Amino acid sequence: MATIFEGAEVILPDTVARVSVRVEDGRITGIDCAADGARRIDARGLVLAPALVDIHGDAFERQLMPRPGVFFPLDLALLETDRQLAANGIATAYHALTLSWEPGLRSVAQGERVLDQLAVLAPRLAAENRLQLRWETFCFEARPLIERALGAAQTPSLAFNDHTSMAMLAPGLPLQTRPFDLAPDYPVVNLAQMATASKFAKRAARSGLETGDYLRLLAEVWERRPQVGAAIARMGDRARGHGAPMLSHDDSQIETRDFYRGHGARISEFPMNETVALAAREAGDWIVFGAPNVTRGGSHIGSPSAAEMVSRGLCDILASDYYYPAMLGAVAQLRAEDRAPLHALWQLVSRNPARASGLADRGEIAPGQRADLVLLDWPEGAAPAPLLTLRGGALVHAARGFGL
Template sequence: MRANEQVLTNARLVLDDAIVRGSLVIQAGRIKAIEQGNTALPSAIDCEGDLLIPGLIELHTDNMEKYFQPRPKVSWPSRSAALAHDAQMAASGITTVFDAVSIGDVDDQSMRQEALYQMVEALADINRSGMARVDHRLHLRCEVCHPDTLARFQSLADTPELGLVSLMDHSPGQRQFASLDAYRVYYKGKHGFDDASLDAFIERQQGFSAQYSSAYRKAIAQACHERGLALASHDDATIEHVAESLEYGTQVAEFPTTLEAAHASHHHGMAVMMGAPNVVRGGSHSGNIAASELVRLGMLDILSSDYYPAALLDAVFLISKMEDGYDLPRAVASASRKPAEAVGFNDRGRIAEGLRADLIRVREVDSHPLVQRVWCAGKQVY
């Protein structure tokens, strides 16, 4: 073995279509060779029969926001917040993360807008300084019913880390909140509205949607195509929503809320993304389509941890054990190869010669996947 090589041996390698016992040679941050069987090299790392899977690729998580505001009205120093978030990503087996930051918010008092540029700058800081354990990219979530969204998007559209943009409209009476009753329950609980205040809030949000959504969707989609940025829909609920997404050249269908929308998205070649918490909890917290149903129908392409990073690996193993679920290689692909393909990354997401050595060593204990080690571009980060 050469001085700059690492060898992992006695592992069960989860490849594209099979699980094989063997060894892996890493050189200069990439997978140099995949070998059948074990090696007797004394310097090799013995994986003790554990699974070795590709590092997970997360396309949509707003987890970082929790570190920037750990309590209401408490702001945390940007670099420390970003590094704490980064450490949680590594511990969860996520080696590439598209950190989702929101442009525009239905809540004018939300920290999201106050901290928007701080979060973007902090990501660039830890990435470019070499302090980050994993590879951070930027996902701009554009709330197209907010008056300031287009201008703020334009100010960030050329950020080097930017790789994914989603178009959202969380105004009441459609998409995620087609049920006004569900909307009322959610926003009363979240913001403490009384009935009169909530009525006024609903009227204002619906007015903003009518005024801005269509024009902002079109303008942002065009800007993304000009820059080669991947585009995602969000909470599509109807055939008409999917047709609109297709018109804008959308690659990823984030969290379709109905079987009808999921089926149409999948049929037309969009990668259907569902939340890993939906799998772990056994259903949607908003009462929408269950991810497990899409697994049984073969329509779930991508898993996202959304608001709970550890859910991603848990969900991968859960859908591999479901009746009529995916086998383990396909389940793993939903959190590695498939998201990589959706955003045009051809250098990661699989265990294959020449690709980045983004890897997770996983041991199952009482049917629960435990992360033992994580490598990002060949460097052990956990």
Template structure:
């Protein structure tokens, strides 16, 4: 059967070897060729000076939770939340997204234990119904201090969307919240009273059993090896943390909180991932390592959206505009690098044989990159 062919011309196609003027030839759901041309031939879609870049790959986003609980205490229908989250990701140019769900506690009143099953089931159903615009994969964030961790993780072992695990410890005074004064300031800004903050700290410290954390971490590492899943280390702070992550087989250093940890992780061959909101805002909201500082030190490999889907595209172009990175290097932080870090070799680049996941980018006021067309597997989805 002859595959449908689509040709798209752009004066700025960002390929792995640099930006070129020409057209991308699509056949079915794949890129067939990238051909140099001076102008759009008859029958081709003409994107003019708008850039043509690969679809973005986001390995960490909490955005799904925000749609499931749009306001504290107000839960939304899980299927509707899946659709809303999916639409926001696609509109941001994200064609592959790892929905990152935490196996621990509460956040802004959301009981993550109770919400986990309904959220996963809703996204599974939406995928089965064929209504999703982006390709949704699953990243389970394993809080090693949680005594119920394995009971939450094991039921999802055979979910085909499960493609990434991360190990983390969010006890105040540890890793991300090593700076307890900054943690206190954040809680005050969120409207917490002094009594509430003290109760929260006491509860979290009381519930931290070092033996449980150690046992859980060993179990998650074994689980990842058994199922062939890549493993990320979340919020490493010290050289000891990074050494442990390396020994455990972690391939991603996710949001390291110090530059020393980021450099050590890179030295061990791990890819360093930082948050897009951190980069765009110019610093971490937790007072930890700045994504821009990581870029300046040449230890930034991956940008994840964390909690703002549009932030990764903006970050990539800030790398180009503010830091002088070549377009192909900057775009790789939000496409090829995250894809390869989790073993996805069929997407993330404008190159023959890759999935036809494309984004048309218009540079708007102030240089903002606006994704005005998004294609996944050869079909326009946004």
């Protein structure tokens, strides 16, 4: 039956107002209209907002492997991840599934298992669990899986990552301003001197390898570098053919952003300095920063302050990154700091990530939009707490009954 929410402060596309919102057949069918026989939800004292759209989240990895080398059953891990999404008001999530040449958690084999298991679990999932194919560009073995995923019913996004070049960067040079990754004179580390380097020990542990074995594998993969540019061009063509949104990750130079934009990536994900963010804005690209950057008061690796980027109009989207509750927390923090009006801040976690991902049917409260909604208990000066989350009008999370 139709449902109407009454008495809430509603976050609309251009304002916040106390209006009623009618939902029927999975869609929003009216704003401030008569109940007309609909089931009435008393939402006085609460905030009704568009459900969140997470363009990049990899917190699911902690469900898959909560400790190095300790894996849990995939269905159990993904179901738990899904519950966390809905409980945090996230109705659409792009899981940043890293497809790397590393064995273990981020291997192509693990990516295949996740892709297949999500398809099996789809009818049971609360949120719309999509994939961001976070492709390590040196991992040529991932290309068949990417092409298969691009042909799936739910089109994934494709993110170009080059953590291989970041790993090979000569010591003492900052990641935030490193040269274009495919530059001929890219400054590289001497791997023979890195056997005890802590950053490689951590990567090795994630891969289930001894540090020496990891370094040998890295050296072998680095030999592929002359073919990487052509591989990027091919995968960009494939993604364009399927209408998949594309992102480039951790851009450090204008040349890097220009390169990936030329291959169809119109989303700059976590630009590592202000110069790149300004260039992305001038070119009309979408700009993504991590919500944890806001809630923690800054980047944990020295990248630009996301809050400052929001204030300066250099951030369009806030992603959960590695912590799902950070999206709501970031909006609350930015609101407390008076960075922008609430309706504008909310677009960072709803409308903008939806539009950047090609999803025109969600992300705002307006007639005809899919009824992806979150009802929040949000006392002045306190953290917002989701009481209800709806996906397509269906109740997928409830901390209170409300008679539904």
